[in-house]
Amino acid sequence: MNGYFVTGTDTGVGKTVLSALLCQALNAHYFKPFQTGQDSDTDTVVRLAGLAPSRVTPPAVHLDAPLAPSQAAEKQAQTLDIAFIALPHTDRPLIVEGAGGALVPIAPGQDMAELMIRFGLPVIVAARSGLGTLNHTLLTLEALRLRGLDVAGVALIGEPNPENRRDIERLGKIPVIIELPVLDPLTPETLRASQASLTLPPKPEAADVAGWDRANVWHPFTQARTAPAPLQAVRGRGSRLFTADGLEIVDLVSSWWVNAHGHAHPDVARAIARQASVLEQALFADFTHEPAARLAHELCALLPGGLERVFFSDNGSTAVEVAVKMAHQYWRNQGRPERNRFAAFEGGYHGDTVGAMSVGLTSGFYKGFEPLTFGVDFLPYPATWHGDESVEEKENRALAVLTNYFTVHAGTVAGVVLEPLVQGASGMRMARPGFVAAVAELTRRAGGLVIFDEVMTGFGRTGTMFACEQAGVAPDIICLAKGLTCGFLPMSVTVATDAIYQAFLGEGFDRALAHGHSFTANPLGCAAALAGLTLFQEESTLSRIAALERVHKARLTALADHPRLHMPRWRGSIGAVNVTGESQGYEAQIGRRLQLYFRERGFYARPMGDVFYILPPYCLTQDELHRAYDVLEDGLRELA
Ligand SMILES: *Cc1c(COP(=O)(O)O)cnc(C)c1O
Numbered sequence: 001m002n003g004y005f006v007t008g009t010d011t012g013v014g015k016t017v018l019s020a021l022l023c024q025a026l027n028a029h030y031f032k033p034f035q036t037g038q039d040s041d042t043d044t045v046v047r048l049a050g051l052a053p054s055r056v057t058p059p060a061v062h063l064d065a066p067l068a069p070s071q072a073a074e075k076q077a078q079t080l081d082i083a084f085i086a087l088p089h090t091d092r093p094l095i096v097e098g099a100g101g102a103l104v105p106i107a108p109g110q111d112m113a114e115l116m117i118r119f120g121l122p123v124i125v126a127a128r129s130g131l132g133t134l135n136h137t138l139l140t141l142e143a144l145r146l147r148g149l150d151v152a153g154v155a156l157i158g159e160p161n162p163e164n165r166r167d168i169e170r171l172g173k174i175p176v177i178i179e180l181p182v183l184d185p186l187t188p189e190t191l192r193a194s195q196a197s198l199t200l201p202p203k204p205e206a207a208d209v210a211g212w213d214r215a216n217v218w219h220p221f222t223q224a225r226t227a228p229a230p231l232q233a234v235r236g237r238g239s240r241l242f243t244a245d246g247l248e249i250v251d252l253v254s255s256w257w258v259n260a261h262g263h264a265h266p267d268v269a270r271a272i273a274r275q276a277s278v279l280e281q282a283l284f285a286d287f288t289h290e291p292a293a294r295l296a297h298e299l300c301a302l303l304p305g306g307l308e309r310v311f312f313s314d315n316g317s318t319a320v321e322v323a324v325k326m327a328h329q330y331w332r333n334q335g336r337p338e339r340n341r342f343a344a345f346e347g348g349y350h351g352d353t354v355g356a357m358s359v360g361l362t363s364g365f366y367k368g369f370e371p372l373t374f375g376v377d378f379l380p381y382p383a384t385w386h387g388d389e390s391v392e393e394k395e396n397r398a399l400a401v402l403t404n405y406f407t408v409h410a411g412t413v414a415g416v417v418l419e420p421l422v423q424g425a426s427g428m429r430m431a432r433p434g435f436v437a438a439v440a441e442l443t444r445r446a447g448g449l450v451i452f453d454e455v456m457t458g459f460g461r462t463g464t465m466f467a468c469e470q471a472g473v474a475p476d477i478i479c480l481a482k483g484l485t486c487g488f489l490p491m492s493v494t495v496a497t498d499a500i501y502q503a504f505l506g507e508g509f510d511r512a513l514a515h516g517h518s519f520t521a522n523p524l525g526c527a528a529a530l531a532g533l534t535l536f537q538e539e540s541t542l543s544r545i546a547a548l549e550r551v552h553k554a555r556l557t558a559l560a561d562h563p564r565l566h567m568p569r570w571r572g573s574i575g576a577v578n579v580t581g582e583s584q585g586y587e588a589q590i591g592r593r594l595q596l597y598f599r600e601r602g603f604y605a606r607p608m609g610d611v612f613y614i615l616p617p618y619c620l621t622q623d624e625l626h627r628a629y630d631v632l633e634d635g636l637r638e639l640a
Helices: 015-026 041-049 069-075 112-119 133-146 162-171 188-197 209-216 266-278 290-302 316-333 354-359 391-408 433-445 467-471 498-502 523-538 541-558 589-600 622-639
Strands: 003-008 029-031 034-036 061-063 094-101 105-107 123-128 151-157 176-180 233-237 240-243 248-251 307-313 341-345 377-379 413-418 449-453 477-480 492-497 565-571 574-579 611-614
Touching (some): 015 029, 015 041, 015 151, 133 151, 133 162, 266 523, 290 523, 307 498, 316 413, 341 354, 413 433, 433 467, 541 574, 541 622, 589 611
Parallel strands (some): 029 094
């Protein structure tokens, strides 16, 4: 869409006259979504620019009181929602005139800047030319840019003031597109005459994202020769991603399970921006800082008792890598180097670095890398589902193997690594809390360390803040990553008990944990994480997750007898089911076809082979989740 969104530094600065001028100069279509008060700006623009009726879209909302839209609506006992304001269809350039300034409220959580984002037009700021304009204009520019808006220029209205023009251009790094004197008389003719001084900035050259990507980017977990071209994400909001070709897609997988409260949540975005202006990074060997210390403090308060020491790293794999090295060195520092075996569960996935691959070798992702890994003992995992009648038998068998394992390897096991309740990457394979508790109990009895990989299950994913709460287990080491920064920045933590920490204290460096990354405890990541934790309170996130779980349960229970589905299962925000198709496993065709079917209907799903699952941002509405299940049912019918 071509055109501009016209906003002002204040009300009454001359937005309407400027809009009329732009309509005249660009031969544009005009739309003022909100009209408050008795005077009609639309009538003024029509008269001044001489617009034919076909070149005007009347206001979407008309409110009687000459107030900010939210307050005017309140007076009429009305609630507005910008989701219902559509961009007019027109072949001409479009001039949209806002009401008041950038942060004028429209509805709870919605202001004029939000509408600008929704419309995606570059913004022109109308400002006064005289005293006070520097502050107002620079504030407006800063606010708009922090929201990610593209500001094309400033129009200065009133007596020309060369110093103000110079300073706005220099300090605001923005062109002044016109100095428009107050026109007296204000007529179509005088307006037309002032067009001469209008200089619109050239359109920025379009980025060749697809071409640059094809030429220079290497994508993860992708066979580039056969994979379709990647979708080009340009914007995120709530549960949705928007693409360069105009698609609006509901993200059913939280962008690889990292997103928590929705895409580009403004509170998190602001927290990061604020932190970036204060302290972006300080090496974490000799320094500490408030974001890291506060985050460690808050995490330890949320985690089960005993987990008291937070070690920061950058992603889920490194969180696990650190846990394994920590456990290994713990025993060495204790004078027990013979405790050097690790056990993990069949199907468990723990990341792609070499140590994480070693404990996740049976997840099926590392064909060919086995020679790089160290030996780990793999134990059976009793994956279960709704209506599974053999679950107890499977659990008993798995626990018997574990008991036997500890007898055979008495005194030599360093630790046991487990994804509690849900094995994610191997297909949302779920286990009952009692099994997780029993594994912890047996491991403790055998003297080993209990290491929980909650990289995926942490931060509400399974319905409680951490999955271990449901099993009533406080592990010795817990790995957290994906939801930590609510999807904004790569950061993870490995949290250990004080007993483990104490074992690393001594006079020499040889007892210290010789591990660290350049970006350890990055303040921006910490700020994002803290903002995310606040949102859990402010948005009652755990009760939203409970509501999503009820929908999963209702829909998956109803699908239990579906001829093409089996093993329906859910836990917290996660719902999963296996789909019968031509082939099974990670590359199963039915998954690909379902993915395409969903995409064509505005949903992004990413089945893992024959496992279809939904793991959405917590802001997904129950209606949206219902719709996703409707699409699944339709898809199974049509693809049959
Ligand atoms: C994704 C994942 C990892 C790896 O995390 P990355 O951030 O991708 O390195 C480790 N463990 C589990 C359980 C995961 O789901």
